[in-house]
Amino acid sequence: MKPAKFCFVIHPLSIDDVARYEPGAKGKGAPMIRKIMEWMPAWAAVHVTGVRAPDGRETEGWFVSAPLLPEQMLDFPREDVYNRILRAIEIGVELGAEIAGLGAFTGVVGDGGVTINERSPIPVTTGNSLTISAGIQSLWRGAHEMGVQANEATAVVVGATGSIGAACVRLIAPRVKRLILVARNQTRLRKHFESVRGELPCEASATVDISAAVREAQLILTATSSTQDVIEPEDLQPGAVVCELSLPHDVSRRVATERPDVLVTEGGNMLVPGTPRFERVREPGTDFDLNLPPRTALACMSETMVLALENRLEPYTLGRGIELAKVIEIERLAAKCGFTLAGMRAFDAAITPEKIEATRRAADERRKAIV
Ligand SMILES: NC(=O)c1ccc[n+]([C@@H]2O[C@H](COP(=O)([O-])OP(=O)(O)OC[C@H]3O[C@@H](n4cnc5c(N)ncnc54)[C@H](OP(=O)(O)O)[C@@H]3O)[C@@H](O)[C@H]2O)c1
Numbered sequence: 193m194k195p196a197k198f199c200f201v202i203h204p205l206s207i208d209d210v211a212r213y214e215p216g217a218k219g220k221g222a223p224m225i226r227k228i229m230e231w232m233p234a235w236a237a238v239h240v241t242g243v244r245a246p247d248g249r250e251t252e253g254w255f256v257s258a259p260l261l262p263e264q265m266l267d268f269p270r271e272d273v274y275n276r277i278l279r280a281i282e283i284g285v286e287l288g289a290e291i292a293g294l295g296a297f298t299g300v301v302g303d304g305g306v307t308i309n310e311r312s313p314i315p316v317t318t319g320n321s322l323t324i325s326a327g328i329q330s331l332w333r334g335a336h337e338m339g340v341q342a343n344e345a346t347a348v349v350v351g352a353t354g355s356i357g358a359a360c361v362r363l364i365a366p367r368v369k370r371l372i373l374v375a376r377n378q379t380r381l382r383k384h385f386e387s388v389r390g391e392l393p394c395e396a397s398a399t400v401d402i403s404a405a406v407r408e409a410q411l412i413l414t415a416t417s418s419t420q421d422v423i424e425p426e427d428l429q430p431g432a433v434v435c436e437l438s439l440p441h442d443v444s445r446r447v448a449t450e451r452p453d454v455l456v457t458e459g460g461n462m463l464v465p466g467t468p469r470f471e472r473v474r475e476p477g478t479d480f481d482l483n484l485p486p487r488t489a490l491a492c493m494s495e496t497m498v499l500a501l502e503n504r505l506e507p508y509t510l511g512r513g514i515e516l517a518k519v520i521e522i523e524r525l526a527a528k529c530g531f532t533l534a535g536m537r538a539f540d541a542a543i544t545p546e547k548i549e550a551t552r553r554a555a556d557e558r559r560k561a562i563v
Contacts, residue, residue, distance in 0.1 A: 198253035198500035199284025200293040200319075200493050201277055202237065203260055205440040212481050213237060213257060232259045234280035236287060236473045238480040243497050244466025245529040251500040254287050254473070255480070255493075256280040258298055262419050262440055265297040273301050274308060281312050291505050293319045293496030296439045300417045304355050305510040317499060317508040319492025322531075324359045324514065325523040326491035327437045327459035329533050331364070331413050334433035334457050337536075337548045338555070340410050346370040348409040350402060350423070351416035353377070353384045356437055359514045360413050361388065370395040372405040376418075403427045411435075413459065418442045425450040430562065431555030435459040436538070439490075448539040453554035456538040460491040465530025485542065488534045495522055501529045 204210045210225050211218040217225055238255035258280040265273055281292045292314055294305050299318035302308075309316035335342050347364050351357035352373035365371050371394050375381040378400050385398035399405050406412060406427040415437040416422055421444040423434060428447065434456045436443045443456055464487050472478045482489065489497070499508055502525055509518060536543035 193503045195249050195251040196290040196500045196503050196505055197251060197288045198291050198293065198496045199281060199287065199289035200253065200255050200295055200496050201258050201280045201284075201298045202255045202295045203258050203262075203265070203298060205262060205296060207261070209483075210261075212483060213259065226261065226264070229259050229261065229264065234258050234276055234283055236283050239471045239473050240497075241469050241471070242467040243464055243501070245501050246465065249501050249529075250466065251497060253289060253497065253500060254284050255295075255470070256283045260297075262297045265301045266417070266419070270302055274311070277301075277308055278311055281308075281314065281316070285313050290314055291496060291499050292316045293492060295319075295490070295492060297417065299355075299492065304512050305507075309507045309510055315505050315507045316510070317495060318355065318510060319490075319495035320355050320359075320514060321509040321518045321522040322462070322495035322498065322526055323437060323460045323491040324356055324363070324519045325526070326462055326533055327356065327360060327413060327415065327435055328363050330457055330459035330536070331411060331433065331435040332367075333533070333536065334435055334455050335411055338431055338433050338455050338552060340431065340433055342367045342411065344369055345410040346372065346408050347411040347413070348372045348374055348405045350374045350405075350412065350414040350442075351438070352398070353380050353512075354415055354417065355512045355514055356415035357413075358384065358388075358512065359516060359519060360415060362391065362516060363519070364411075364413065365392040365394050365396065368394055368411065370397075372396075372408060373398040374400065374402050374405045376400060376416075414438050414442050416442050423447065425454075428454045430454075430558035431552070433457070445539065453551060453558045455543070455548065455551050457536045457543060458538055461488050461534035461537060462491050462494040462526070463487055463532045463534045464489050464494065464497065483540070485534070485537070494526060494531050498522065498526045498529050498531060
């Protein structure tokens with residue numbers, strides 16, 4: 193069957209990020225940018241071409257911007273935000289898209305895509321199934337590189353009640369000694385923990401005290417909808433591995449400078465098969481800066497592309513109770529279509545073998561200094 197076409201809703205993750213979308217915004221003050229975004233309609237930002245599976249199947253699509261900042265997505269009236277996201281999907285449909293993905297906070301707001309899908313003319317996915325798969329693979333890769341024995345380790349999932357975090361809890365638990373679930377809302381966390389603790393085959397606990405949990409852990413995965421940093425350098429153990437799925441980032445940039453003994457890795461980046469091109473719609477011939485290395489896309493974008501290549505025109509991932517069977521299936525389909533986990537990266541730079549070696553050495557030194 194012929195591959196379908198896709199659209200994917202994107203939005204700027206910070207004030208600085210706005211200039212990546214609109215270079216003309218550089219130098220304008222934050223209050224003015226926020227104000228402009230209040231009335232700015234959705235627009236087709238990127239034409240994606242050259243996404244080609246090893247068997248020659250090829251898809252194209254569009255990234256359509258619903259130009260709101262993360263905090264605006266959370267603070268504006270829900271219906272207003274839904275309407276902006278739906279308008280972005282309509283633009284995708286006008287261009288030929290048959291399936292839509294929801295990027296970053298467009299998949300977080302409200303009920304995690306359920307209402308958007310009900311109102312959308314084409315099926316919608318959050319892309320969270322492939323994000324979970326990529327995040328878990330990234331966490332184990334980081335543990336391997338840093339020599340952390342998972343079965344003797346304490347792991348923390350921050351955002352453990354969320355769509356991504358709850359599935360990560362179930363996938364991490366069988367491989368670690370101890371798991372700590374962390375979220376912000378105590379009541380929701382307690383209820384969630386009570387409902388899952390019986391299924392978790394390791395020692396498990398839950399807390400809203402992020403700092404205390406992180407101080408216990410060798411392995412940390414973050415998947416929060418926080419617009420502030422949640423992981424601070426002071427809390428991290430020497431040699432800890434932090435897999436960051438959250439967008440915007442929620443690991444303090446201070447970790448990059450203050451903790452050379454800790455491995456932070458962005459967990460949701462994938463290499464796209466073929467000769468992918470991300471071309472600006474308004475300035476044809478110019479590439480859109482995804483803030484990622486060449487040929488690389490986020491796992492949620494990749495899930496949307498895989499569904500298009502496979503002609504699976506269905507609301508694949510929605511809401512907060514993600515089935516692990518879907519995570520396993522999309523991982524298989526992504527591999528079949530030629531998508532692979534991208535190289536390790538954090539704080540806007542690649543993590544080279546030399547960098548890992550230096551991180552391990554710094555961790556050994558810090559451990560010795562503590563004893
Ligand atoms: N890398 C990628 O390819 C990719 C793909 C998709 C999504 N994402 C990102 O992944 C993140 C999670 O998405 P999701 O769909 O799982 O969101 P979600 O279902 O809304 O879950 C968010 C979780 O974060 C927790 N949280 C929010 N603020 C917190 C804070 N300050 N401290 C601790 N926990 C906090 C929430 O707990 P409470 O309910 O207690 O607040 C909840 O457990 C988002 O940042 C999203 O943009 C990344």
